[in-house]
Amino acid sequence: MKETRLGEFEEVILLLVGILGEEAYAFKIAEEFQAQSGRASSIGSVHSTLDRLKEKGFLTSEMGQPTAERGGRRKRIYSITAEGKTALTSSRDFRLSLWNQYPGLSVDQLSFLS
Amino acid sequence: MKETRLGEFEEVILLLVGILGEEAYAFKIAEEFQAQSGRASSIGSVHSTLDRLKEKGFLTSEMGQPTAERGGRRKRIYSITAEGKTALTSSRDFRLSLWNQYPGLSVDQLSFLS
DNA sequence: TATTAGTTCTACAATTTAGTATGATACTGC
């Protein structure tokens, strides 16, 4: 009951933090989510998800430097913790293992490589 | 808002239905879930999840034949619909794409093959 | 200095997902 599972949205957000690296601040993450998933996302839900991920110990954050852009409030930059990375890895491994047991979804053949 | 997303548990259950084929009935699915995930699962939650998946159009079911086992009530056998398969495939593709953008998680190298 | 843009933050509400409890069925074997 207290297994700290990741919801689908949470998992994607966590992944995006990893992918974006230094650029992982809420607004950018929301944009990127939309770009990659096609699904709309609101900045608010991204925020609450980031908070939850922080509480679960999967993320940390710190304020970045202000930029020279108009409206350049300081950004809060998120980064993945070791726990976060572990969670992503084991989620990935579990899924790969299941997919590979299901013929039409198997990843072995590299059919997904572009 | 009405995007028919799959929860984490739902997705795994759907996958197990695919994997189990003719053997995909609630009890077996619950057992298999436990075996593969290590997490406990109750038959009741598997049932309600199967129902939900059916409502979403990802599964259908029909009663099987009684077996010659003691207590052999007829089983309800579930199977994946085309929609279900599509949902699994696109969920897989989306994840593969994200993982491959995140160096430590990339699946390209086949490092996961046993 | 007023306006505007980019952004964070918070508190709450809505929805969805997962789990419980309990009862009903259907069959085998004695």
Place this chain on the structure above:
DNA sequence: GCAGTATCATACTAAATTGTAGAACTAATA
């Protein structure tokens, strides 16, 4: 036909996830 077992079924509850609205901060530009 009674006891026992495997299984389905239902209705409800609880918990977790996701979304909304809106205020507030910061800096640039006009």
